[in-house]
Each structure stands twice: as structure tokens, then as C-alpha cells.
Amino acid sequence: MEFKQVTLENLSTEHICCAISDKKGENCVASKKAWMKERLKEGLVFNKLDVRGKVFIEYIPAEKAWYPIIAEGYMVIDCLWVSGQYKGQGYGDLLLEQCIADSQAKGKKGIVALSSQKKMPFLSDPKYLKHKGFQIADTAEPYFELLYLPFEKESDIPRIKENAKKGVISEPGLVLYYTNQCPHTDKYVPVFAETVKNYGLECKLYHINTKEAAQSAPAPFTTYALFYNGKFVTNEILSEKSFAKLWQKLNHPI
Structure with a gap:
């Protein structure tokens, strides 16, 4: 099997792996591709196995990354995902190796990935990356770890910006950044908003739509960051059921 890179030239016709199983995901795919179109102009790389499956890596120069981190000269992995029948066949290793080779060829200092103390949904697997030589560069509340793989020993150590370190905001109630x-x-932010409304609750939604806003966000993971009464709660993209479980966990039984 061969790998294939999504480019500006083939973006409109290529699938983007992570949403192909969703039969009602056309709008989701369109929103992601619109986001990718601008990021591809800024150096984003989306490399995938040429199959209809979730086997891909997405990475971008740190200066253009949508994370509140300082990692000048590094490449940042947005997502590395191998699922289903393709697990255990070495594809993750190959994708990471290609990312390393590409980053070295582009003169980068190393690679950065946002992870966690233990494996969490939508974050890079810390056990796997540490096995591959990644080290902890910085941490943020409540469980985030910024991992990095330097190409030279004297490379600067990346760090998380202070605005995203403590996992707190001043606003009360439910507040979602995405x-x-x-x-x-x-797909799921509207589901979340409707679910919250059905429970008689309110939630303030902040759609981050610029790199500058992302780099100034109050949590390291800007794709989805939910706060409750000023404290970070989860980075997991919530369905109606998963929100119900979370709300009960927060001592608010439905």
C-alpha cells in the first residue's frame, strides 16, 4: 500500500480519513477542508495511507500552529491516527518516520505533539510517543503534556504559553472553545449546544477562527476545550450521551 499527500490540487477530491465513516458528515468534511485549504498555504502536511480508512498524520510549522505554544523552528503534529484493521501493521511508525524525515529536510529543530499524562481521546498517545524518543517539554493543568523530539541536543525546549497553563477562565457556567x-x-458543537439547552442550561460558545485567537486560548488544546465555573473540564468532543455522563460526574445528576 502507498501513502498519499493531500494538497491544494487534490483537496476537493480526496477524503480526509477522520470523517469518512460518518454518512451525514458532508458539512463536517466541508468545514475541515475549508480550514485545511488555508493551512496548506502555510505549510500544513496531511499524509495518509491511500485507502478509505483512518490512517494519517497531519502536521504544521509551530509558528502557524493553532496551539498556545512557543516552539519556534519546530514542526507540530496536529493528529496521528491509525484505526481499525490497519492497527498493528507499522503504519503509525511509517507516518511518523516520514514526518521526521520531512521536518529534517525542511531544517526544523524537531517535532512537538500535545499529549496527556495518560491516553486521552483526541490527543497523541503519550506511551507511543515516549517509546519513540519524545520527551516532556512542558505541562499544563489538569493533564496536558507537551512532548518534543529534538533533532539536536542543544535545541530550544518548547513550552506552553502562560495563558494556557492553569486551565482557568474568569467566566462562570459552561464555556466552550473550539x-x-x-x-x-x-457536527457535535451544535449537538452539545442543543443538549445543554434541553437541560435548561446555558453555554457560551467561542468559535476560534484565527491562528492568533488559537495561540491566545486559555487551554493548550484549542480544537475543543470545555470549561465549567472557571475550570477546564475536558478536551473530549462530547455527544449527548457523553455530556450526560460528564454532567453527572460534575455532581449535577439529570
């Missing part, structure tokens, strides 16, 4: 970096936000 971007279109993941196609699933286009």
Missing part, C-alpha cells in the same frame, strides 16, 4: 481543525466539531 475550532474546525477537527471535522467532528462542526
Whole structure:
């Protein structure tokens, strides 16, 4: 099997892996592709196995990344995903190796990935990356780890911006920050908003639609960051059921 890179020339016709199983995901795909179109102009790379499956890596120069991090000269992995029948066949290793080779060829200092203390949905697997030589560069509340793989020993150590370190905001109630970096936000943010409304609650939604806003966000993971009464709660993109479980966990039984 061969790998294929999504480019400005083939973006309109190529599938983007992470939303292909969603039969009602046309709008989600469109929002992600619109986001990608602008990022491809800024150096984003989307490399995938040439199959209709979730086997891909997406990365971008840190200066253009939609994360509140300082990692000048590094490449940032947005997502590395191998699922289903393609697991355990070495495709993740190959995608990462290609990312490393490409980043070195472009003169980068190393690679950065946002992860967590233990494996969490939508974040890079810390066990896998540490096995591949990644080290902890910085941390942020409540569980985020910024991992990096330097190409030279003297490379600067990346860090998370102070505005995203503490996982707190001043606004009360439910507050959600999100971007279109993941196609699933286009589908599930409206679901979340409607679910909250059905419970008689209110939620303030902040759609992050610029790199500058993302780099100034109050949480390291800008794709989806939910706060409740001033504290970060989760980065997991919530369905109606998963929100119900979370709300009960927050001592508010439905």
C-alpha cells in the first residue's frame, strides 16, 4: 500500500480519513477542508495511507500552529491516527518516520505533539510517543503534556504559553472553545449546544477562527476545550450521551 499527500490540487477530491465513516458528515468534511485549504498555504502536511480508512498524520510549522505554544523552528503534529484493521501493521511508525524525515529536510529543530499524562481521546498517545524518543517539554493543568523530539541536543525546549497553563477562565457556567481543525466539531458543537439547552442550561460558545485567537486560548488544546465555573473540564468532543455522563460526574445528576 502507498501513502498519499493531500494538497491544494487534490483537496476537493480526496477524503480526509477522520470523517469518512460518518454518512451525514458532508458539512463536517466541508468545514475541515475549508480550514485545511488555508493551512496548506502555510505549510500544513496531511499524509495518509491511500485507502478509505483512518490512517494519517497531519502536521504544521509551530509558528502557524493553532496551539498556545512557543516552539519556534519546530514542526507540530496536529493528529496521528491509525484505526481499525490497519492497527498493528507499522503504519503509525511509517507516518511518523516520514514526518521526521520531512521536518529534517525542511531544517526544523524537531517535532512537538500535545499529549496527556495518560491516553486521552483526541490527543497523541503519550506511551507511543515516549517509546519513540519524545520527551516532556512542558505541562499544563489538569493533564496536558507537551512532548518534543529534538533533532539536536542543544535545541530550544518548547513550552506552553502562560495563558494556557492553569486551565482557568474568569467566566462562570459552561464555556466552550473550539475550532474546525477537527471535522467532528462542526457536527457535535451544535449537538452539545442543543443538549445543554434541553437541560435548561446555558453555554457560551467561542468559535476560534484565527491562528492568533488559537495561540491566545486559555487551554493548550484549542480544537475543543470545555470549561465549567472557571475550570477546564475536558478536551473530549462530547455527544449527548457523553455530556450526560460528564454532567453527572460534575455532581449535577439529570
